[in-house]
Amino acid sequence: MVKVVVSGALGRMGTNIGRLVDEAPDMELVGGIDVKEGTLFEKEVVPAARIDEFLKQTRPDVLIDFTVAAAAVENIKAAARNNVGLVVGTTGFSPEQRETIRVAVEGNVPAVISSNFSIGVNIFWKLVREAARQLGDYDIEVTEAHHRYKKDAPSGTAKTILEILDQELGDREKVYGRVGETERKNEIGMHVIRGGDIVGDHSVLFAGNFECIEVSHRAYDRAVFARGAVRAARWVSGREPRIYSMQEVLEL
Numbered sequence: 001m002v003k004v005v006v007s008g009a010l011g012r013m014g015t016n017i018g019r020l021v022d023e024a025p026d027m028e029l030v031g032g033i034d035v036k037e038g039t040l041f042e043k044e045v046v047p048a049a050r051i052d053e054f055l056k057q058t059r060p061d062v063l064i065d066f067t068v069a070a071a072a073v074e075n076i077k078a079a080a081r082n083n084v085g086l087v088v089g090t091t092g093f094s095p096e097q098r099e100t101i102r103v104a105v106e107g108n109v110p111a112v113i114s115s116n117f118s119i120g121v122n123i124f125w126k127l128v129r130e131a132a133r134q135l136g137d138y139d140i141e142v143t144e145a146h147h148r149y150k151k152d153a154p155s156g157t158a159k160t161i162l163e164i165l166d167q168e169l170g171d172r173e174k175v176y177g178r179v180g181e182t183e184r185k186n187e188i189g190m191h192v193i194r195g196g197d198i199v200g201d202h203s204v205l206f207a208g209n210f211e212c213i214e215v216s217h218r219a220y221d222r223a224v225f226a227r228g229a230v231r232a233a234r235w236v237s238g239r240e241p242r243i244y245s246m247q248e249v250l251e252l
Ligand SMILES: NC(=O)C1=CN([C@@H]2O[C@H](COP(=O)(O)OP(=O)(O)OC[C@H]3O[C@@H](n4cnc5c(N)ncnc54)[C@H](O)[C@@H]3O)[C@@H](O)[C@H]2O)C=CC1
Pocket: 007, 008, 009, 010, 011, 012, 013, 014, 033, 034, 035, 036, 048, 066, 067, 068, 069, 071, 072, 075, 088, 089, 090, 091, 092, 114, 115, 116, 117, 118, 152, 156, 225
């Protein structure tokens, strides 16, 4: 049995993940963490201020965190202090927060950290990498669209796309939207849409003369992220204490 605590338990992703863990025959949902008290599939949800005490009491194998960046950093440090493995889907970390997470995790606990846990997006990233290798001289524009409640922009997935493009093409200037007189040079355009209940769309346009290629992914349901996160939680338990990617979980 893999014992799991869900952090961000009362949120959109936390609820989806809680349901999957609760239904999994090989997993045990032992509780949740959020900003206030509540329940997650009849398990206790405690305020984040009590995280250390709760992890000591419930002794989970894995903490799955889908919260907000500043909160996730504190939850990750708490999991590491209490020798609890991690699956982190939270996005919007600053470079400094990433470094704090690295220091907390490396050598202490195993952690799968990914800006997107859907299998489709992990394949999509590979397609983007291949397209960039072949089409480096085309103009490149990245677009992402999400629901009206999303807190961070660009999305974590879009930032991962930009990292992949940098790895393949060198560090190109990024232009975040355009207005007024603009002259296109070698930059990568990055465009963000927020509205309604869009679950998560990402696309990379490679525009050449007389032809364009667009590589895109659309999520229709948060279940795709939740399933990936639960798969990662099964996988991470008992691994060497370091940071892993979802690509490693999926052996891509
Ligand atoms: N990696 C992936 O595949 C995916 C990542 N995400 C990311 O997951 C995060 C959460 O997304 P949603 O569930 O849509 O947001 P949400 O706003 O619905 O849920 C976040 C929850 O975290 C809680 N929270 C805030 N501070 C906390 C703390 N200190 N400790 C515990 N809980 C705390 C909030 O009260 C809320 O219930 C975002 O950063 C989002 O970008 C979302 C979907 C997929």
